[in-house]
Amino acid sequence: MNGCGCSGAGLRPVDEAIAALMDFVPPPPPVVRVDLEQALGRVLAEDIRSPLDLPLWDNSAMDGYALRAADTGADGARLRVAGCIAAGQSSQVELQPGETMRIFTGAPLPPGADCVVAQEDCQADGQWLQVPRVDKGNHVRPRGEEVCVGDPLLAxxxxxRAQELGLLASVxxxxxxxxxxxxxxxxxxxxxxxxxxxxxxxxQIYNANRFSLGALLRSWGMEVHDYGVLADTLAASRDALSLAASEWDVLVTSGGVSVGDRDCLKQAIRELGELHLWKLNMQPGKxxxxxxxxxxxxxxLxxxxxxxxxxxxxxxxxFLWRAxxxxxxxxxxxxxxxxxxxxxxxxxRQYLRSRVELDARxxxxxxxxxxxxxxxxRTASWADGLAIVEAGRTLRAGEPLPFLSFSELGA
Structure with a gap:
């Protein structure tokens, strides 16, 4: 059990404080397996490599006709329509010279075909089709174009996110x-x-932090248990903190960390474990x-x-994201x-609640x-992010300024 190891003199740079916090990040929680439908927003705990080629076979990128590029000369060709392949179907019949097959987007190319011509570029005449000159590989998605067996997908x-779930489902x-x-x-x-x-x-005031901080933590994909308000007594603070530490991975409190005389929370932390008090070079939030x-x-907090x-x-x-x-x-x-x-x-350093707007131009x-x-x-609700003005800086309109959007911060 240690007391505060900080002198309190001066203001600690924000980036330095974050780096110091990261040195104390605990190991991540245990690994569980969940159905893909329940995985949105969760943090991946395994290395994912593709178990198959994607696409699994050469297939058409267009609705059109599959053919042999060699059958088309400078003026195109007149080919016999030998069949039709829809998505979800395949043909085992090899395409013969002078033949074409109607094909739809995503359908496998028939054996012997090496290109596709878009339907709008053709002229149909019963069982015959007039096609322009076509190059080999035209409108074809070749096997393994996206990934091959064993390729790394996710770390x-x-x-x-939605796109990662779709990728996992696709393989x-x-x-x-x-x-x-x-x-x-x-x-x-x-x-x-x-x-x-x-x-x-x-x-008296209403407890806004319980709702804003709780919602923020849940939006980050964390399980939140709300212990309510700590009574401003040493015994109550000590009992609540001791119980919480026995049941949960991380404890987050709001209030009780300034320099006021009502320091029951800080004293309880000192008695139960280790306490560091920092004055950060930021506003708001020193x-x-x-x-x-x-x-x-x-x-x-x-x-x-x-x-x-x-x-x-x-x-x-x-800190919490890494944890x-x-x-x-x-x-x-x-x-x-x-x-x-x-x-x-x-x-x-200023973190100004701001939003992006259009100027007169x-x-x-x-x-x-x-x-x-x-x-x-109210200003945070109005804003869509935080503009950062460094300590000691002056600024004129039009000068470049860092802007952290709330979406980038996961808020």
């Missing part, structure tokens, strides 16, 4: 090995918090706590709703012109909300 750590997988969902316990700190629907006494209880990681949301998206997200088993956890900002001036530098630019208070969730 462990990939979050499975015959009906189930897949994934990591069990990360089990996160969510706790709120503050005697002033009440649930929506309850009446408020003077000094206070952040991190530690462990009985070997289970704990992240303490700020209590102000907007600060809690932004800190979760920027700092906690890569879930994901490989790619870095959010890649786009670069867009600022649609505003920033004449006075700030001592902290019809070009996309970043527009921040005029209200950026740490408690204001």
């Amino acid at each position: 462990p750590g990939r979050k499975l 015959g997988f009906d189930s897949v090995a994934v990591f069990r969902r990360l089990r996160v316990c969510l706790l709120s700190s503050g005697d002033e918090l009440r649930e929506p629907g309850e009446s408020l006494a003077p000094g 206070p952040l706590a991190f530690g462990s209880i009985s070997g289970k990681p704990w992240i303490g 700020p209590g102000n709703p907007a600060a809690a949301l932004v800190t979760a998206l920027v700092v906690a997200r890569p 879930q088993g994901r490989d790619a956890v870095e959010a890649l900002p786009a670069t867009l012109p600022a649609g505003f001036d920033w004449p006075a530098p700030n001592s902290r 019809g070009f996309a630019c970043i527009t921040p909300h005029p209200q950026q208070g740490s408690a204001m969730l």
Whole structure:
């Protein structure tokens, strides 16, 4: 059991804090196998190689006619229609010189055929067909064009989207090995918090963080258990945290990590495990706590709703994604012109709740909300991402600026 190992002097750079957190990521959860219908959003836990060629055979990319390219000269050819092959059918009859077969998209080429001519490029006359000159391989999808047997398809750590599920189905997988969902316990700190629907006494507020943070964690594919509000007593905090650590993979709290005197949460963490208090070089979201209880990681987010949301998206997200088993956890900002001036530098890196709008010329630019208070969730609802203004920077409209979309952050 250790106390806070941080001096608290100065502000810790956000990127440095994220890197430090990543050093404490636990191993991913156990592996389970799920049906493909249940795999959306799960994290792949096995190396996938193709068990077959895709396509399995040379097939037509068009509705048209299969033929031999050698049968067509400079002026085309008049060929006899020898049959028809629909998708799902095949022909074992070898196509003879001077013959063609009607064929539909996806149908296997008959033996002897090496090209397809689109139906709109032909002129039919009963059992005869006038075709133009055609090159070998025209409108043909050859066997193994997409993948061959043994080709790597997907690596462990990939979050499975609709396109990955379709790819797995296309090579015959009906189930897949994934990591069990990360089990996160969510706790709120503050005697002033009440649930929506309850009446408020003077000094009380509704617990927004329970809903925003819980929804965020679930949208990341995690299993969330809500322990509700911790009473501001040492015994209550200690008991709740000890129980949560015995049952869940990761603990996340909001509130109780600033420099106030009501530090029951921090004291409980000190007594139960390890505590680090960091002051981050970011706004909103300066206070952040991190530690462990009985070997289970704990992240303490700020209590102000907007600060809690932004800190979760920027700092906690890569840690939690990696703990879930994901490989790619870095959010890649786009670069867009600022649609505003920033004449006075700030001592902290700014994460401005912003959205992309069109300027007077019809070009996309970043527009921040005029209200950026740490408690204001309305601005996050209005925004579609976060504009990043580095500490000490001034800015003129039109200058390039990094922009993290909420979709890139998984929000």
